[in-house]
Every structure is written in structure tokens, then in C-alpha cells.
Amino acid sequence: MVATKKYSIIDTETGALDRRIFVDEAIYREELEKIFGRAWQMIGHVSLVPNRNDFFHTYMGEDPVILTRDNNGQLHAFLNMCRHRGNRIVRADEGNSKNFMCTYHGWTFSNDGRLEHVPGVSEAYYDALAMDELSLIEAKVDTYAGIVFATWDHEAPSLEAYLGDARWYLDVSFNRRDGGTIAYGPQKWLEPCNWKTPVDNCSDNYHVPVTHLSSMLAKNKLIGTPRTTQQEMATSIDRRHLFVNGHSLTFAEVDEKTPRAGHGMTAANRHLFEAYQLDTLPEVERRLGSKRARGMQLNNHSLFPNGVLGFRLALPRGPLMTEFWHFAIVDKDAPEDIQGYLRWGLGGNNGVAGLFEQDDIDNWRQVSLSATSPLARKYSQWLSMGRGHTTDNHPEYVGHVSERYISESNQRNFYTRWEEFMNADSWADISIEPIAADYQGSATLNS
């Protein structure tokens, strides 16, 4: 167990949060090691490497990673670092190749990680190079609903345990169809804010009617999208906000005909979305059971550490810079028109030019930046909303469940989870909540 607690940044009684964690260079360096060096992170999707010998270039924290499907169809994730001097051995976003030749001196690695060829190994190295000890550095890989996750820490619990009962809720969006999901993208851009702010924002339903009012009004006027008011959000009892095993989720209780993925839905095409929902209901019910298939819709959520609304990533690039990756993830078996609307809607709302996303970044940046001032830093962030209005013993829902859709309990829990990772010497010091939800239906982690 942890002897001394190095970080105590959130007072869960008052909701006071120490702003230093958004700007301090030393804290940031430690995050790269203790969070991004340890946690399972989303790095890709099976559909991005559909064929043998495909590769897709991605990141874990700041570290460049090559996701490969080797010649036997096996997935791997490697640090993109030549074992000789450290040059990157892949410089493209994607492609197909059985091996990767370093452009510095020509060491060549196979796409299952082995060092295959070293120029001059007999002459220059006198056959004294232990080539089999110089494979690429490999992360542990697993998939959930087609999304590829990886961790550098071989002591980490299984992905199934890491997701825990967050999966019970995530399944409602990502594990609906027998055919799984397909990912399109990413769009990539730089957001000048600390990576934690967009992650924390995923459970901030409070900001939606204010930050995004202009977009809701414009969408309502031109394509008939219903808009949500502050009042509705604050008082609705059929929408929930909960934290489970490190992950922040929000969801709504809905009727069986409400389309589950609403991005890109307009008054004109709504009937197509409703038909898709009803047509697929028997399959979804077989996979997820009736409660999840008929009564639930997943809304904004984040996966610890840096997954933002589905398969979207907040990649750290220094304390005050985040590289944002936006993918659109949709049911692979959805009809082409539904896939098209969803892809358009996800980008049109949350992409770099997204009506919603555009208006978020200056808020996030200024929230991060305020901590650069010694004066401002004396005054904590104030995450007190909904204190005392959560339960760990909800009759239907596993997790730390808020009474309302608007609450800061997920944020308090997110920063508490951050403390836990930062104070831990190893995975032995990091708690994992036992899986307790009732997984009706046939869906598993990756089928």
C-alpha cells in the first residue's frame, strides 16, 4: 500500500480542486509515466487494420505506437522506436507492410516485432549482436467491440477488468450488432488545453445549454433537431450520470423506439433512424437483454484516462497542449444511409469544424490557463455540484449514481482516480471494482 500520499488534489467533501495539475511541468511528466505508462488506452480499431500486414500509426500519451496486424492476422502494438538509436521506423499514418526498415542505418523489423535484418551484422558487428534481444518494445493489446486498447504495463489487469462495469453501459452504444463496429477517421487537430479538461468535460452536461446554445438553436431552426434546455437537464429523472471503475458515464432511460445513436438525425431522416432502431431491436435484445436493449441510451462519457465520447482521444502534448483525434464509430452492419448520416453528424457536431466542438475549446483552454497565474492558483476550481446526492446502492444501476443528469460527482471521482494512479507505486496499489452488473444476453468483450 501507499506509504505517503504524494498527491492530494481534490477535496471530495468540498469539491475544491488544486489547479496546479493543469500546468505544472513536473506533474505532467509524472502523468506520462504513472497514467499513460500504465492504463489501458484506446489506440485504434480493428477496421483500421482490416488486412494482414496492415499498420496504423497511433499514440499512447506522447509515445508513437505502431498498431500492426501481422502476417498471421495477429494484432500488435509497438513503440515506434528503432532499437538501435531510437529513430522512428514508421513515418506514415497507415499502410501495408510486412516489415519496417529504419531510415537511419537500415535495421529492419518484421511486423510481429522481431529484428530481422541488420546491415553489416557479420562485418561491422562481428556477429556479436544479440538480435533476438532487440525486438520492438511491445504493449499488451486487447479489443472491446472492435476498439483496440493497449497498455505498456504487463502487470495491468485484463481489459475486461479494467473496463469493469463501464462495459455494461458502453455495450448499449458499441456492442449492439453481431457484425460489430467500424471506425472512420481520425480528424486530428491541436487544442491548447490540458488533456484532462476535455476528459472531465464529458460528464459536464451543465455546460451544454450555455456553451452550445447557438448550435442547438441553428440546428433546431434548419434541420428540426429538438433542443435541450437547462431546466430539462436539471430536473429530468430519466437521465443519469454515474462513475464506475474509473470511467465517467451519462445515459438516458428511453423507450424502445428512440434511436440510440442520434448524431446526424434530422426531422427529415428521423424515420430512417427509427426504422433502424426497431429493425435491429431483436438482435440487440438477444445480445444485451431487454433492459439494455429496450430502455437505455448511452450519452456523453469518457474512459479513463483519455477517451472522450466514444472512440475519440485527448492525447497529451505538454501541460497546455492536447492533440485531439476524432473518429466516427458506427455499427458495421448499419445500412449505408444510416452510416453516412452518423458519420456526417458525428463530424458535424464534434469534429474540428463541428458546430459543438468549436465552441468548447476556448472554455477548456482558459480553464487550464488560469492555473498559470500564482494569484489565480490560490483559488481552487469548485466542483461541489450534487455533493451528497449520489448513491452506491442504486437498485438498477451499478456504480456511483447521481440523482440528476447535471452533477459534478463524476468530476470529483475522475480527479480522485487520477490521484490514485499518481500515488500508486504499481498496479497493486490501484483499485479495481468487481464486476457486479447483470450482463444479460450473448454479447461478450469482443464478440
Next chain:
Amino acid sequence: MATQTKAAPQTTDRELWSELMDFYIEEAWILDERRFHDWLDLFTEDAFYFMPRRKNVYRRDLAKEFSGPGDLALMEEHKTDLQMRVARLDTGMAWAEDPPSRTRHLVGNLAIQSVDGDEVHCKTAFIAHKSHLETDQDLYTGARHDILRRVDGQWKIARRTVLIDANVLLSKNLSIFL
């Protein structure tokens, strides 16, 4: 994809070239003077505005450099979608553009690729600069591959494909029109 570079313009019609160049200069002033309703009027009712993602790929994969139709783009907008963006600005609460950006669009290198009845296929190069809030700056360069159509004697944009010269956009968002 309209990414292949054809050689010289296939027309020697200097008059048409000047007419189109005037159109693009006018469009740039409209954008930079923030007359966005006038800008919408430059598009046909069936207009499609498309900005693919640009991937960083090896030379052997250049055919896949731009995301194609059916893939995730940076923008894929019908006229209603462009109208939605302008309606948003009009609310006075579109925070990404309120206070608004100061923009400058420079458009040149006009090449007419083909003329087909009332439609012209042409391409231009652009540099667009955005200055936002106090010190934010973005620089965008790229190409526009347009189909312009003559409607009631006026040129209108029926299709625009913006090919942006960037992989990771060095911008906090894409809140201006290119």
C-alpha cells in the same frame, strides 16, 4: 477524387478567366468583410462543400492521401448545413466566432480545367489567415477544386472541394470558411 493536377488550363479564353477571377476576388472580400449571407448566395441550392482529411502516407500510397466519399471528412456540407453555420453566427452566442475572427483570404493560381455548357471546372490556390481573440493565429493554405455554374447570368458554386495542406491541423478549431 479531384486531386490530380492537370497541366495548363484547357481554355485560352482570357475573358472567362477574368470573369472567374473577379468572382473569386469578390468571394474573398465577402468572407473577409463577414457578409456571410451574401456568401451563402454564392452557392447553388444543390451545392456540396467538401473538405477531405489529408493523410500522411508513403508515396506508394498517394492514391489514398485524401479521404474519399463514404469516409470521414473534415467537412461535408450541403447548403442547409452551410446555412446552419451562418444561422449560428447570427445568434450572437457562437462563442468560437464571438468575438469574431479577423480573416484574410488570398486566392490565386486560377486554372480552368474544363468548360461544359453552363458549368466550369476550375481550381485555385488559397492562403487564409485567421486572427482570433487577442493573440491566436492560424494559417491555412490549400487548393479549391470548384464546379461553378452559371445561374441567371451569375456564377454560383455548385461544388467545392477544399484540399487543405495539413495532416494534424495546427488550429484549435476550424471556425472560418475556406
